[in-house]
Amino acid sequence: MAEEKKKSAWGYVGVWAVLAVLTVLTWVLGTKLKLGPMGLPVALLIAVAKTVLVAMFFMHLVEQPGARRVVFPVSVLFLALLMGGTLIDAMTRIRMARPDGIEDELEPKRPASTRTEPPGSPNRWMGN
Amino acid sequence: MNPSAESSQPAITYLNHETSVMSWLLTRDHKRIGVMFLVGVIFSLLLGGIFAMVLRLELLTPGPTLISPMTYNRMFTLHGVIMVWLFMIPAIPSAFGNFVLPIMLGAKDVAFPRLNLASFYIYLAGALLTVFGMLWSGADTGWTFYTPYSTVSPSALTPILLGVFIIGFSTIITGLNFITTVHTMRAPGMHWTRIPLFVWAIYGTSVIQVVATPVLGMVLLLVSMERLLGAGIFDPSRGGDPVLFQHMFWFYSHPAVYIMVLPAMGVITEVVCAFSRKNIFGYRMIAASTFGIAFVGFFSWGHHMFVSGQSTFTSGIFGVLSMLVAIFTAIKIFNWVATMYGGSIDLRVPLLYVLGFIFLLMFGGMTGVAVATTSLDVHWHDTYFVVAHFHYIMVGAVLMAFLAALHYWWPKMFGRVYPERWSFLAAMTIIFGFIVTFLPQFLLGNLGMPRRYYQYPQEMQWLHVLSTAGASLLAFGFGLIAVYLLWSLRYGPVSAPNPWGSRGYEWFSGSPPAPHNFTRAPSFEREVHDYTVPEAPRVY
16 A cells, blocks of 8 residues: 655645635724625625635645546535625615615614615615 | 347346345336336326316316315416426436436446435435425415515425425435446446437536535525524515525526426437437537536526516626527537438437427527517516416426437337337327417417416406317327336337337347346447447347
8 A cells, every 4th residue: 555645734834824814804804994885795705715725725625636626616606606696686776765764664673784775875886 | 249149138137137126125226216216207297297287177267167266376386396396307317317327328337326226215205295295285385485475375385395405415416426427437438529418418417406406405494494483584574585585596496497408408319319310410519518508507597587676787687698598509409400401210209209399499499588588578477478488498398308218218128119109199199289288378478367377367268278178188198108108018019129220329238228237348439329330239
């Protein structure tokens, strides 16, 4: 039986460092820099990048031959497609006209930050 | 080599080497599992067909005819659930794919035989749970389980949702098994460019099954949680979004159309070659278009949601992307017709179904381009026009291909032939009956008849009567098929090893095949369906 080649741990340390930086980045973007409607997509993007790193290096997918290496990136691609298509719809919907003050009446307990921006708001991308 | 010796049938076949009930129930033979799936999907077709017939009889008159409005709601839901989840999705991949795919590749079995058997029992468990839900109190949401109604419906929807969720695992396992089999079990000489196009079609389907089905499982589980725990994910009053359900549901269910249609296209390719005595025109383009459809199919789910409240911007994108599917489908249709052109056509029953398939796919496909146009779809949405469209493209295509496969591979599976004249009559009845059933529904939809309505205006009655008459023809045709195939199983003349003179690789095994498909290693030294080289029938 061939002896397994001993590998250096420094590669894993490097990946761990990148993961740590991405975690700090998520915290900074979420608390210090207000990204508005871009906050959620950016946070998800960082989370996906971290997942890819964990799966490729710590779960050794990067060392697999042939088709097995393709499985994970394809899964990520399709997840991105599902979320991307849905988020594009959510961000470009035309908001139905509502009388002033109805939001508080309808949804008194829901934080204002989680509500859809009203038409004409600079934070809305399209569909106003 | 002596051709007569090569063409001899194996004395011991997968049917007679073990005959006890347990040998079937615990079998790991892909052929027996394929036959068990075949029985399961035919039973589902019968059940779904009975519900359809009751619906059509109810709609004979504008007012109440046979059943109450609530029973009617349950009937169309059960018809849809059974036909989509229990028949059309597993029909060709799980039944015929299981039976012929390993033989076509020159393999003894699939890569994971135990998992293959598990897949059948998971399908059975899901089907039983679904049927239990139906017997308990049925469901009245339609097969699409749209929120918010599905979260509050008083009917016994939860077991049906969980049943479909379980069936999804069977689909995923079968897909994984086929992908692995194609990658690892090909016999020497079976290069990637020699793989039969039916196998390519099943491979493309398997990719969709593996990638998309988990999303369906997730959304069905979420609806169950909504019903049982009040999770609020789809409830606007709690910050949820009912349109989110449609996004997740159609992300699976639109590609699911291709889970149904791609294997059907694979069958059509095999049958066209066999009965035109020609190799396929444009092998690489057909294989590539299979993956084109599989890929583009994932970018078009939003065309089901043009009136759901989805943004106009997104609807525009999905409308344009949906039309791309027509390009890849057209490639296949042109190639099938080009294969037949100049071929030595032998108009047998399987080819008759192929001609029916091409007509229905063309008609359904063209109306598909029409409903992908946002402005037109707003007029036709939720009318009988859409019902007719998806029955033409999805049901018509799957049924025609299923029947073509059943008649083409019947001698291969059971070693018997069926009466040609009766099968010809049944095929003509079914193709004609299908057109008569659904063509009036295009007209009804255009007149504004909404789908799933119990009553309708008097002036629409003649079209409904015509549709019911067509459905009766369909029922007669299926009854005829059941009678002569059951007769053939016991009394039909014994088949030659290759009764069609086909050059498909699956005919290299006996009819019916030996327990491990081949008694010696098969040799693939020519292209599949190459009719240009002289060759005596041979069985390995």
